[in-house]
């Protein structure tokens with residue numbers, strides 16, 4: 001028996017922990033076909049995924065396997081070729097405020113302040129709230145991400161890390177049912193990346209929004225998630241395996257790194273990616 005098999009046997013029972021929370025998000029037989037000049041390209045085929053209310057999922061897989069395609073279909077920004085996506089048992093049709101997205105680059109309006117940038121979405125999602133209620137929602141989340149003193153600065157005056165903090169505040173301020181994060185820290189230096197992972201976890205811990213995050217970083221996937229989903233390589237990609245991460249919450253980076261099971265989880269994921 002080689003090391004991988006041993007690790008599989010040790011880890012599998014932990015994946016069997018029963019979770020009685022209802023499903024928030026379900027992908028059924030999800031297929032995505034892109035037409036290309038050389039014919040149809042089936043990126044995802046018959047993908048099945050169930051995510052519980054309040055669960056934090058990380059999605060890892062090789063470059064080009066279809067992670068962003070999956071996320072953009074859940075966001076309603078990319079057509080579904082076959083199958084369906086349900087949020088709280090209702091089939092989604094296009095984008096909606098119940099699903100907020102944080103992209104790698106937050107695409108803020110540079111001439112508007114951080115507060116004004118967050119307000120744009122809040123005005124659309126809460127049209128009946130008073131002006132001060134809308135402002136309070138934005139200020140609350142901007143403070144939560146550490147921009148309490150910088151919310152009146154124009155986006156063009158903010159560092160990349162600060163802009164991504166605005167992106168996170170903007171997503172949470174919409175009070176979505178599902179938060180979709182597509183490599184949100186991919187462009188940041190490792191120190192800022194760690195800081196924003198902590199910020200994200202802190203706000204998520206309070207709000208318990210169902211979250212799906214695409215990442216290339218195995219350590220990030222473990223630190224943040226309740227469950228890491230491993231996608232097979234495309235074409236015809238789907239979910240190849242999954243790993244439950246039962247570390248207690250709230251999580252502390254040092255405790256997670258020192259946990260006796262940490263390197264077992266890490267090598268399980270690395271083995272998947274390397275085979």
Ligand SMILES: Nc1ncnc2c1ncn2[C@@H]1O[C@H](COP(=O)(O)OP(=O)(O)OP(=O)(O)O)[C@@H](O)[C@H]1O
Pocket residue numbers: 034035036041043061062063064065066067068069070234
């Ligand atoms: N609009 C499109 N038309 C045709 N092919 C596309 C289109 N968008 C993506 N693809 C292809 O679909 C595949 C999956 O792309 P996707 O961006 O979803 O992968 P990914 O896993 O997120 O990649 P990465 O990790 O590098 O960001 C790739 O082969 C890509 O070239």
